[in-house]
Amino acid sequence: MQRSDLKIVSARWLTWLVTGLLVAALGMAMRVAPMEQSMGQVQRILYIHVSVAWLGLMGFAVMGVCAMLYLLHRNMAWNRWSQAANEVGWLCSSLTLFTGSIWAHAAWGTWWTWDPRLTTSLLLWALYSSCLILRGSIQESHRSARITSSLALLGLIDLPLVIMATRWFRGIHPTSPEMEPVMHFTLLLNVIGFTLFFSLLFLRRLRQLQTDNLLRKLELEALVNHPYPPLSAAGG
Amino acid sequence: MTTTHKLCLGGIVITMATTCLAYMGASSSWQFYMTVDEFLNQAPTSRDYRVRLSGKVGHDSLRIATDRTSASFTLVGAKSHLRVECRGPLPDNLTEGLDVVVEGHGKNSGLFQGDKVLTRCASKYDASNL
Amino acid sequence: MSLFVITYVVFWLAVALYVIRLGSQQRRLQDRLLALQSQLQMPER
Incomplete structure (x- = not known):
């Protein structure tokens, strides 16, 4: 993957495609899609809310699977995948709660309520945050990877609960409401655009983590072979 | 106790506290209404x-x-x-x-x-x- | 300003902050790479 993802990330055509898709998605969401009858303009939050909610779930799935692969093979490469998914997924999960809260205030009349979907989503965010804190606080890399992977794996239990919360339990959160075809198309465009955009961010972060790992090894080697670095380079 | 241990403990406490809060909130909410x-x-x-x-x-x-x-x-x-x-x-x-x-x-x-x-x-x- | 516009603005600000953070991390990696290169080009003592 190391070589192929490098090619994907640096492909200029993909960056332009994603930028074009996002601009189109934004235009559709803010202008072209009709205003909803009962909720008004605020319903337009749907297009970003659903997109990041889906990516928050997907991010956790990627993090969990990579964590499991790390625990099976003890290969740090999987931990780097898991970490990249952790960071991007955390951002998506936070944005889901933020956009959802504003929409809830306008549509339901409250910023927060302990609805099953909301509660399980908050738990997902807490799990993401805990994994991030653990990654940042443990110095020894394999120990950090082991503990974080175990928590991520445990957190996978929450994933089906978030997805099925509106079907399994009675709550206030809507379950895939019907909508006008234009709204449906706009939502699809947003989901595709944001999926590609956040996938690019994920691959970029993954590449950074891989480069960082390589640099660490080279720096250690250089320190052994050239124990006296020049003063100008020592600060980096 | 090193800083790492303290941070780990903090992380675990945050997770547990959130889980407890979520459970307490949700235990009466699984049947939300x-x-x-x-x-x-x-x-x-x-x-x-x-x-x-x-x-x-x-x-x-x-x-x-x-x-x-x-x-x-x-x-x-x-x-x-x-x-x-x-x-x-x-x-x-x-x-x-x-x-x-x-x-x-x-x-x-x-x-x-x-x-x-x-x-x-x-x-x-x-x-x-x- | 409408509530949904504010939400969109804050949303994109948060995304932009993350992209900026990725950029600064990228620069730090490049600095380290340059430092390593100049270190390796030094004659061995």
């Missing part, structure tokens, strides 16, 4: 507890105070209905015919004393004619 019919099927003497009730705001029943701090309306279920008096913040879009969830206490008199009203989204998003 009861319908009006389910609530009225219980004996009148056993209705005095905190509950969320779901139903429609009955037509020609909604009275909202001018300062919007209280409202009264009939909460209509599939078969039965219940008089609701609500004191507390009201959603801006509270209107008749809308699906709502009211949080509060049942009274033996047959009245439901609410302190929070949540309006529910429509099951279909229609385009506005404006």
Whole structure:
């Protein structure tokens, strides 16, 4: 993957495609899609809310699977995948709660309520945050990877609960409401655009983590072979 | 105890606290609400507890105070209905015919004393004619 | 300004902050790479 993802990330055509898709998605969401009858303009939050909610779930799935692969093979490469998914997924999960809260205030009349979907989503965010804190606080890399992977794996239990919360339990959160075809198309465009955009961010972060790992090894080697670095380079 | 240990402990405490909070919040919320019919099927003497009730705001029943701090309306279920008096913040879009969830206490008199009203989204998003 | 516009603005600000953070991390990696290169080009003592 190391070589192929490098090619994907640096492909200029993909960056332009994603930028074009996002601009189109934004235009559709803010202008072209009709205003909803009962909720008004605020319903337009749907297009970003659903997109990041889906990516928050997907991010956790990627993090969990990579964590499991790390625990099976003890290969740090999987931990780097898991970490990249952790960071991007955390951002998506936070944005889901933020956009959802504003929409809830306008549509339901409250910023927060302990609805099953909301509660399980908050738990997902807490799990993401805990994994991030653990990654940042443990110095020894394999120990950090082991503990974080175990928590991520445990957190996978929450994933089906978030997805099925509106079907399994009675709550206030809507379950895939019907909508006008234009709204449906706009939502699809947003989901595709944001999926590609956040996938690019994920691959970029993954590449950074891989480069960082390589640099660490080279720096250690250089320190052994050239124990006296020049003063100008020592600060980096 | 090193900084790493402290941070680890902090992380674990945050996770556990959030889990406990979520559980405490959710334990009464897995059934986030009861319908009006389910609530009225219980004996009148056993209705005095905190509950969320779901139903429609009955037509020609909604009275909202001018300062919007209280409202009264009939909460209509599939078969039965219940008089609701609500004191507390009201959603801006509270209107008749809308699906709502009211949080509060049942009274033996047959009245439901609410302190929070949540309006529910429509099951279909229609385009506005404006 | 409408509530949904504010939400969109804050949303994109948060995304932009993350992209900026990625950029600064990228620069730090490049600095380290340059430092390593100049270190390796030094004659051995």
